[in-house]
Amino acid sequence: MNSNKNTLQKKLLPRHISFMAMGGVIGTGIFKGSAETVSVAGPGVVLSYILAGLLLLVVMGAIAEMATVYPGLNMKDFIRKAFGERLSFVVGWLYCFMWLAVCVIEVIAAGSFLQFWLPDVPLWVLSLASAGFILAINMMSVGGYGEFEFWLAGIKIAMIIVFIVLGACILFGILPGASASWSHNFTAYGGFFPNGWTAIFPALLIVMFSYGGSELIGLTLSEAQDAEKVLPKVVKSFILRVVLFYTLPILIICGLIPWNSLNEHTSPFVQVLTSAGLQGSAHLMNFILITAVLSAANSGIYGATRMLHSMATDGEAPSGLARLSSKGIPVNSLKLCAVVLILGSMIAYVAQDNVFRLLMAVPGFVVLLVWISILLSEWKLRKTYPTKPGFTVWGYPYITILTVICLSVIAVLFLFDEQNRISIGVCLAVMLVLFIWSFIRFKPNRGR
Numbered sequence: 001m002n003s004n005k006n007t008l009q010k011k012l013l014p015r016h017i018s019f020m021a022m023g024g025v026i027g028t029g030i031f032k033g034s035a036e037t038v039s040v041a042g043p044g045v046v047l048s049y050i051l052a053g054l055l056l057l058v059v060m061g062a063i064a065e066m067a068t069v070y071p072g073l074n075m076k077d078f079i080r081k082a083f084g085e086r087l088s089f090v091v092g093w094l095y096c097f098m099w100l101a102v103c104v105i106e107v108i109a110a111g112s113f114l115q116f117w118l119p120d121v122p123l124w125v126l127s128l129a130s131a132g133f134i135l136a137i138n139m140m141s142v143g144g145y146g147e148f149e150f151w152l153a154g155i156k157i158a159m160i161i162v163f164i165v166l167g168a169c170i171l172f173g174i175l176p177g178a179s180a181s182w183s184h185n186f187t188a189y190g191g192f193f194p195n196g197w198t199a200i201f202p203a204l205l206i207v208m209f210s211y212g213g214s215e216l217i218g219l220t221l222s223e224a225q226d227a228e229k230v231l232p233k234v235v236k237s238f239i240l241r242v243v244l245f246y247t248l249p250i251l252i253i254c255g256l257i258p259w260n261s262l263n264e265h266t267s268p269f270v271q272v273l274t275s276a277g278l279q280g281s282a283h284l285m286n287f288i289l290i291t292a293v294l295s296a297a298n299s300g301i302y303g304a305t306r307m308l309h310s311m312a313t314d315g316e317a318p319s320g321l322a323r324l325s326s327k328g329i330p331v332n333s334l335k336l337c338a339v340v341l342i343l344g345s346m347i348a349y350v351a352q353d354n355v356f357r358l359l360m361a362v363p364g365f366v367v368l369l370v371w372i373s374i375l376l377s378e379w380k381l382r383k384t385y386p387t388k389p390g391f392t393v394w395g396y397p398y399i400t401i402l403t404v405i406c407l408s409v410i411a412v413l414f415l416f417d418e419q420n421r422i423s424i425g426v427c428l429a430v431m432l433v434l435f436i437w438s439f440i441r442f443k444p445n446r447g448r
Contacts, residue, residue, distance in 0.1 A: 030160070030210060030292075034250055035262045037206045041199035043185075043254035044192050046247045048203040052211050053243035058403040059371045060235040061393040062378035068390040069381075075374060076310050082377035086438040089316045091373050092307055093434050094427075098212070098366035099304040100337060104344030106297035107131045111345075113290045116282075127345040134297045135338050138305065139329060149302075152295040159288045160245050167252030167272055189258050204410050205364060205417060210246065212367035301337055308333035316441075361414065361423035368411045375404050 037045045066078045073081070076095075080088035111127030118126065137148055169175040186192055193199065253268045262268055267289060273281035309330035312322035325331040378393065379400050393400060414424055 030246055030249065034246075034253065035268050037203045037210075038250065038254060038259050038262055038268070040195070040206070041203040042190060042192065042194040042259045043251070044194075044197060044200055045203045045207075046250055047197075048200040048207045049210075049246045049250065050243060051200070052204060052207045053239060053246075055371070055403050055406055056211055056242070057235075057239045058393060058399055059374055060239055061391075062375050062400065064235045064391050065389050065393055066378055066381060069385045069387055074306070074310055075370075076307060077314075078377045078381065079373050080314065082380045083373075085314070085316060085442050086435075087373065088314070089311070089438045089441065090431065090434040091370060092311045092316055094366050094431065095370055096304045096307050096311075097430055098363050098370075099300040099307070100340045100344070101362045102212075103134070103297045103300040103304070103337070103341055106293040106300065107134065107341060107345055109293045110290055110297070113286055113293070116286045124345060128342065130294060130297070131338075131341045131345055134294060134301055135334065135341070137298055138301050138334055139325075140327065149295065149298055152291060152298060156288055156292040156295060157241075157245065160249060163269060163272070164248045164252060167249070167256060171252060171255045183255075185255055185258050189260055194259065201410075201413065202417070205361075205414055205420070208367055208410060209361070209364035211242070212363045301334070301341075304337050305330045305333040308336065361417075361420035362427055365411065365414045365420070365424055365427050368407050368414070372404055372407050372411070375400050375407075379404075 037048065041048060063075060063078075067073075070078065070081070076088055076092050079091050107130040108123070108127050110130035111123050111125075114126040114130070115121065115123060140148065166175070249269070253262070253272055256272050257268070262271065267285060269288075270282055270285045273285060308317055308321045309324075311317035312319055312330075312333070321330065321333045321336065323330070323332050379397060382396065414420055417424075
C-alpha cells in the first residue's frame, strides 16, 4: 500500500459528472411527483420549478467558485473550512441520512414498478433485487461506475426529450391527439393559476425534493479530472437542462390533459402516451420508470459513500470507513450503505405506506439545509480566498444573501406544513442528536 491508499481516484470525466448529478435529480420527482405538484398549483407550477432552478443556479455557482479556489476539496470540505468541524460533522451525517432515505424510497419504488410485470413476486424480493443491482454497480471501478451511470441516466433523459417532441407535435396539431387548441387546457379549468398564484410556494416543498441531488456535483470533485476547470462549464449547461427537463414536460402534460384530471396513481407520462395512442406505452413507461429510480438510487449510494469517506478521512466518522478497495471504492462505506438499504427494504415490506410518508419530506428539508450551508460557506470564505477565483457567483453578495433568505423561508414553510410534520420531526431529532454528538466528539478550542 502507498501513502495515498485512502485517496480517491480521479477517473470521472465531465460528461460523467454532469449525468451523475442529473441522474440524482431526474427520478420519481418528475416521472411520478409531477402529478402531485400540478395538483397543488395547476399549470402555473412551472414557475415553482423555474424559481427553484434559479435558487439552485446560485448554489451550484457557489460550489464551482469554491472549487476553483480550493482544488481537491469537496462540498463538505468547504463547509469545514468556513465553519469548522462541528458544522461539517452535522451537515455530513445529515447528508448521508438524506441519501440513504432517498435510496430506500427509490429501491422500493423500483420493486413496485417491477411488480407490473411480476405481480406474483413479493415486493420485498424485488426491492432487495433492485438494491443488489445498485450495490453491484457501485462496486465497479470509479471510471466504470461513471460510464454505467452515464448510460443509465442517458436512457431517461432521452425518454424525456422524446416525450417533449412527441407531446409538442400533438399539442400543436402536427400529430393527431389534441382535441382543442393548444392553449385550451391552460386557460380553462380555472386558468393558469387555478388555486391562485400563491400556490406556487406550497408546491416548492415538493419541487425541492425533486431538485435535491444537484449538489452531488460538489462531491464528485475529489474524483474528477481538472475539476476546477471543467466544473463551471458543467454547472452552466447542467442547470439549463434540469429546468428545461422539468418545465417543458409539465407544460406538455398540462396542455394535453386538464390539470385536475391527472391520476396521482399513474404517471402523467403514461397518461399522455396513452392519449397519443402509442401501443405498449405502459410497458415502455414502466421500463423508463425503473431506469429512472435505479439511476437516482445509484447516484444516492455514490453520494452517501463519498460523504462517509470524506468524513472518515477528516476524523468525523470511524476511520475504517475511509478504506478503499483496489478499484478505488470506499468499500466499508459501501457495506454500511448496503446494510441500511437492505434493512430499509425489509421495513418497507412491513409498513410500506408509512415508510413512504415518513421518508418523502426528509430529502427536501435536508437539501435546503445543505444548500444554505454551502452558500454561507461561500459568503464567509470569499473574504479570505488565497487566490482569485476563476469563476465567481453573479451579483455577490446580494444574490447570495437573497438566495439564503429564500431557502430559509421555504425551510420554515416545511416546518409548518402538517403533512410533513412527522418527517420534519424526525429530521429535527436527528439534527439535535448530531449537534450533541458533535460537542461531545469535538472539544472546544480543539485545533486541526
